[in-house]
Amino acid sequence: LNPGPATTTDSVKQALMVPDICPREQEFGDLTQSVLKKVVQVVNGNLTHSAVIFAGSGTAGVEAALSSVVAQDGKILILDNGAYGKRAETIIQAYGIPHRTYRIGWGEYPDVAEIESIFQQDRELTHFAFVHHETTTGMLNPLPELLELCQKYEVDSIVDAMSSYAGLPIDLQELPIDYLISSSNKCIQGMAGTSFVIANNEKLAKTAKFPARNLYLNLWGNHSYIEKTGQFQFTPPVQIVYALNAALDEFFVETQAGRTARYFKAYETLLDGIDKVGLELLLPKSQHSKLLTAIVEPQSPNYDFMEMHDYFYENDITIYPGKGAKQDTFRIANIGAIDYRDMLLFNEKLLQYFEDRKISNS
Structure with a gap:
C-alpha cells in the first residue's frame, strides 16, 4: 500500500519475460512508437502533444523537463508544499536556473491569490512548476486554478503528475498543460524504469533553439532523435517497455x-x-x-x-x-x-x- 512502485497484475509481470532482442531492431522501434502514442492517449493529447521517454525513475523525467524547457533568460516559479515540490527546487538550483519559490508548510493548501500576486509582482517569470498529487501528504493541488494563472500571465506550465496520471482523469484538450511528467510505475501500473514528459508540440519545438544544459536528459535531443529514428537515443530498459505496453493495454480495457x-x-x-x-x-x-x-x-x-x-x-x-x-x-x-x-x-x-x-x- 505504498505510492509506487505500485502493485502490478500477473500479465504485466509476464510481459517482462520476452526473448532477448536488440533494441535497435525495427520490431522494438515499432513497439516504442506504439507505447509513446498510448502514453499520450491516456490524457487525450494526441492532437497537440508528444511523449518523450527516458530510462530512469520519475525524477529523471522531472529533471529532463526542468533543465530543458527554460531559456537562458527565463525564470521559473516553483510551488513547494511537499517533498516533490522541494525536489523540483533542488534540481533547478543544481542547474543554476533563475527561479523563485512559493513555499508553504507540507500539508498547507496553496493560496491561488497569493500565487497570482507573485505573477503580478515578478514579470520575469516564464514558467510555473508544481506537483498535481503531492504524495508527501496525499494533497491534490488545485490544477485547474493554477493552469488558469499560467494562461492569464502567459507562463508555461510544468506539471508533475507522477502519482495522478492514469489514476485521475486528465484531458489535455480541456486542461492546457504544456509539460506533464509521469512514470511507468505509478497509476499506469507498469514496472519502475521509465519516465516520460508529455509535451505540447509547439512549446517543445521552441526548446530546440535553447543551449542544452545536459545530454542524457535533454528533452529536445531525445525527442528529435526518436522522431528521426523511431528509437530511444540511449540504451532503453527493453523489458520495462514491454511491461509498460501491457500495462497501457490493460488501462484502456479498464478505462x-x-x-x-x-x-x-x-x-x-x-x-x-x-x-x-x-x-x-x-x-x-x-x-x-x-x-x-x-x-x-x-x-x-x-x-x-x-x-x-x-x-x-x-x-x-x-x-x-x-x-x-x-x-x-x-x-x-x-x-x-x-x-x-x-x-x-x-x-x-x-x-x-x-x-x-x-x-x-x-
Missing part, C-alpha cells in the same frame, strides 16, 4: 473511469477502517487526492511505526512512513493492482493490531 472508480472505492473503504480505529486524517477530505491518505500517528506510548510496519509486512501488507509533513503521519496508498477487498483486509489487521497492543488515540 479511465473504471480505474478511478476502483481506486476511489478502495479509498472510501480505507476511510471506514481509519474511522473505526479512531485515527485522524492529516488533511480535510476536500483536499484529498483519494489515491493516498496521510494518517496522523496516534499519541500513545504503545504505538511505534516500525513495529506496526513489521506486523503488516509479516501479513503481506506494506505500509509507508510519513515524509516531513506538518504533523507526524503514516501513509496508505490505494493505487496499483488492488481494490476495496485489499483495504478490507488492511482495516481488519489495523483494528486487530490496535486492540492487541491497546493503542488509543485519546
